[in-house]
Amino acid sequence: MSQDFKSIIKNYKEDQETVYNSWFVNNDERLKAFRSIRRGVFDVIQDIKTSKFGNDFKGSSLEFVLNCITEQKQVFKGASHPFYWKPKLRIPDIYENEENKLAFGQFLEKCINATKEEHILKEIILLDKKKIKGLGPAVASILYFLHPTIIPPFNTAIVNGFNTLFRDNIKLGSWTEYLRMREIIIEKNNEFKPYLSNDLGAFAGLLFDIGEKKLLVSDDHISEEERTKIEKKLKKRHKEVISEIEEEDLHTEMQYHIMTIGNSIGYDVIAASNDRSKCHNGQSLSFISLGKFPEIDVDKDTYKTITLIDAVWFEKGTNKIACAFEVEKSTSIYSGILRLTDLHFSFKENPPTLYLIIPDNREKEVLLQLQRPSIKNSEIKIHYILFSELKDNCDAICKFGDDKEILKKISKLAS
Incomplete structure (x- = not known):
């Protein structure tokens, strides 16, 4: 130089x-x-x-x-x-x-x-x-x-x-x-x-x-060597980001549908604390979500876990949880089940209805997880809804649904 x-x-x-x-x-x-x-x-x-x-x-x-x-x-x-x-x-x-x-x-x-x-x-x-x-x-x-x-x-x-x-x-x-x-x-x-x-x-x-x-x-x-290295690094990062978009968008789309349904049939809804800024088709989850997760009577660690559940419905104007939903993609399905079971055991006297929202091609995997002895032999009931069922029926449920029981029409339980 x-x-x-x-x-x-x-x-x-x-x-x-x-x-x-x-x-x-x-x-x-x-x-x-x-x-x-x-x-x-x-x-x-x-x-x-x-x-x-x-x-x-x-x-x-x-x-x-x-x-x-x-x-x-x-x-x-x-x-x-x-x-x-x-x-x-x-x-x-x-x-x-x-x-x-x-x-x-x-x-x-x-x-x-x-x-x-x-x-x-x-x-x-x-x-x-x-x-x-x-x-x-x-x-x-x-x-x-x-x-x-x-x-x-x-x-x-x-x-x-x-x-x-x-x-x-x-x-x-x-x-x-x-x-x-x-x-x-x-x-x-x-x-x-x-x-x-x-x-x-x-x-x-x-x-x-x-x-x-x-x-x-x-x-x-x-140097030219440094410049070439940086160009390759940028191209790789750009490719990785774009490849994640489709999977993330699908996850957010399912959250959006379930929250839209909840709003339409009279519940207060909220997305996971780390997901509220996500959006589907230009619509941010935060725009249809409660601004803050209501205070509920659980210990600090359990509260933090529950706030990470993908979507939660509350009875209107209260802190009573009506339904909770985990939307699965490439992450472990069992981790979602654990968050839902934490919620169940926190409200054993009046447990919320629990749902997994899953890709169609992972139904067999979900059934295997739900048939684990710790789940199957307990009183916990976790329903699951396929992505295609939620997407295809969202508008009809919003139009004709009265309460959370309408989801039973498109959900399944592990036998």
């Missing part, structure tokens, strides 16, 4: 006018912004859920979030521009298109609740797949304030700085390009973390200053 990367970082940190010193360190307002923006994102999600979001950027909760971000003038001075509603171009198409608006709200909800890198990257890939006009990687500047150690911000100056530093040709407006850029940023930040920070704002600031030509560099700091 004609110019050592460490020396670039050294110049960046020693110059008192760079982003590092004027924004990243010793700045209480920057730290407060994280809290304000996070609260603001929750407001955006809630406004979309309750149809209060409106059809323009101006005056919306999203404008508040972007105003908080653009107040961080250094790196984010133009962060709000991509979100201005441009009526002639119909972009970004999240104001007048209700389906896209819901998709955006659900994307934010999933990302703000995510705890792992792979979950966030998966949601980015899925959002990109929807091809919402005008909704590109400018969103990363919002995500940065939710997950600063995982998602670097994205704007023209950062891209220009990246292309200069790494002699690349990253394009604006492409999530695929953003993810490729992010991989290289992560690789290099990990390599030089002792000189920078876990918070990717430090690295983004470096790129910003290079892009604004506050720092001058003249070298390529990534």
Whole structure:
């Protein structure tokens, strides 16, 4: 290297006018912004859920979030521009298109609740797949304030700085390009973390200053071998995410059907605590679910287990559980049975009706599990419903059902 990367970082940190010193360190307002923006994102999600979001950027909760971000003038001075509603171009198409608006709200909800890198990257890939006009990687500047150690911000100056530093040709407006850029940023930040920070704002600031030509560099700091390796890694991850979609969507679809039925015939319904942000055909489970699992009289560990049951029906306005449902896919069927039996033994005097919702091709496996001595010889009764039966009969049950007994028409018991 004609110019050592460490020396670039050294110049960046020693110059008192760079982003590092004027924004990243010793700045209480920057730290407060994280809290304000996070609260603001929750407001955006809630406004979309309750149809209060409106059809323009101006005056919306999203404008508040972007105003908080653009107040961080250094790196984010133009962060709000991509979100201005441009009526002639119909972009970004999240104001007048209700389906896209819901998709955006659900994307934010999933990302703000995510705890792992792979979950966030998966949601980015899925959002990109929807091809919402005008909704590109400018969103990363919002995500940065939710997950600063995982998602670097994205704007023209950062891209220009990246292309200069790494002699690349990253394009604006492409999530695929953003993810490729992010991989290289992560690789290099990990390599030089002792000189920078876990918070990717430090690295983004470096790129910003290079892009604004506050720092001058003249070298390529990534080898062709590294670049090829990163490309392969990205392709593999993308393929894995896409391959999971069909199975996950089927699981969520079954949850959606059973919750829709419960709502239609007069029950309060709730999805598992880790599933409420999932959606089927643009409809989020959280939009038809109770906001919080009701308090029930069980010990803490049992309560936590019960809140992970895929779907639960409560008698309207009470904390009395009427039915509980486990939707199975590639996970062990027995683990679902265990959650249902935990629920049964917690309410032996008045047990809920228990159901497994299963793929048609796993019926024999389910029967084997339900014939285990610990199940067969007990008083526990677990019904099962095939995916095809639930899907084909959902609308009819919603229309003609009166109470939970209607499910007996499409369910079976192990003999």
